Amino acid sequence: MADSPLRKHNYDYDRAKQPTNFKMKTQSQPSQAPKKEAVKHTATEKMMLLGLGITGFVAMIALVFTSVLSTQAQQHLQSVNSSITQAQNKNIDLQQDIGELTNNQKLAGVAQQNQLQLIEGNIRNIQK
Numbered sequence: 816m817a818d819s820p821l822r823k824h825n826y827d828y829d830r831a832k833q834p835t836n837f838k839m840k841t842q843s844q845p846s847q848a849p850k851k852e853a854v855k856h857t858a859t860e861k862m863m864l865l866g867l868g869i870t871g872f873v874a875m876i877a878l879v880f881t882s883v884l885s886t887q888a889q890q891h892l893q894s895v896n897s898s899i900t901q902a903q904n905k906n907i908d909l910q911q912d913i914g915e916l917t918n919n920q921k922l923a924g925v926a927q928q929n930q931l932q933l934i935e936g937n938i939r940n941i942q943k
Contacts, residue, residue, distance in 0.1 A: 856864075915921065926933060 923933075925931075
């Protein structure tokens with residue numbers, strides 16, 4: 816450790832402790848505020864700003880318009896979905912009624928009430 820290059824380096828501690836490039840403000844120095852100068856815009860810059868403003872305004876109007884259209888489309892979709900659900904429920908009810916009416920016991924009961932006979936050769940099965 817005695818031959819370490821860090822130990823051989825001679826640091827100047829006094830110089831490192833002194834601040835450099837710092838100016839202390841005293842009461843004798845007046846504070847100077849930077850003066851703001853008005854920048855004049857050219858006609859081209861004004862036209863570009865006007866075009867940008869109009870474009871932004873049109874974009875905002877288009878955003879509101881598309882938002883309203885999407886809301887209307889969602890409402891229409893919901894009404895179509897509800898009507899589809901109602902039609903499906905009605906179809907299920909009708910299929911259940913068909914199943915009850917075509918039950919063999921129900922058919923046999925109706926045949927007995929009307930004094931009908933069952934002839935096996937006249938039976939036809941129809942499938943979907």
